[in-house]
Amino acid sequence: MKTRDKIVFASLELFNEHGERATTTNHIAAHLGISPGNLYYHFRNKEDIINSIFSLYESHLESGFKPYDDIPITVDLLIGYFDAMFYTLWQFRFMYANLADILSRDDALKKRYLHAQQQVLNRSSNVLRKLKKDGILAVDDDRIIDLADTIKMMVSFWISYQLTQTSIGTITKATLYDGLLRVMMIFKAYSTPSSIATFDRLEHHYRDIASQERAAAA
Numbered sequence: 001m002k003t004r005d006k007i008v009f010a011s012l013e014l015f016n017e018h019g020e021r022a023t024t025t026n027h028i029a030a031h032l033g034i035s036p037g038n039l040y041y042h043f044r045n046k047e048d049i050i051n052s053i054f055s056l057y058e059s060h061l062e063s064g065f066k067p068y069d070d071i072p073i074t075v076d077l078l079i080g081y082f083d084a085m086f087y088t089l090w091q092f093r094f095m096y097a098n099l100a101d102i103l104s105r106d107d108a109l110k111k112r113y114l115h116a117q118q119q120v121l122n123r124s125s126n127v128l129r130k131l132k133k134d135g136i137l138a139v140d141d142d143r144i145i146d147l148a149d150t151i152k153m154m155v156s157f158w159i160s161y162q163l164t165q166t167s168i169g170t171i172t173k174a175t176l177y178d179g180l181l182r183v184m185m186i187f188k189a190y191s192t193p194s195s196i197a198t199f200d201r202l203e204h205h206y207r208d209i210a211s212q213e214r215a216a217a218a
Helices: 003-018 025-032 036-042 046-064 075-091 093-097 099-104 107-133 141-165 173-189 196-217
Strands: none
Touching: 003 025, 003 036, 003 046, 003 093, 025 036, 025 046, 046 075, 046 093, 046 107, 075 093, 075 141, 075 173, 075 196, 093 099, 093 141, 099 107, 107 141, 141 173, 173 196
């Protein structure tokens, strides 16, 4: 792996573990065993590193939320979407925890973020339309975008909600699975008689994983 890539992934790890505000470029260099000068050869400052991490975030959003092809709906297919949500929240949790502050410091990054989120809304709306067409969801056509936006809002702010509205100080995988289960509640509210059993199976699947994560952390 190239030094530049090592810096990006090490920074992502440290930001997630300790918080972006508490992590300096000196911390990142020391973690990698390189000199600060070597780090600055590749990145001008921490904001430059964050922009490179955001490129990873954009790539994942693009690949993880595409409408499925004309194939039968299965539990595994739907799990793929929910797992993509989980991965995004967990892999980039530092960003969700401090989103307003990070975006307020970089106008260009905020424009990129807004563009990426609009693309997410477009793709997720198309997924919901397909799920409706295939008899999985019962939702009026003129409410699909609102439903997709509500789900996106819950996903985007679940971490900051947990950090500010509960006593926890650290985001765990179990916390994020609890967030997925809240999103599941929305889907179940729009499920059809023929799909409710599928969403019940999904709910049990993620409840079991959340319980396992809590037991492992105890």
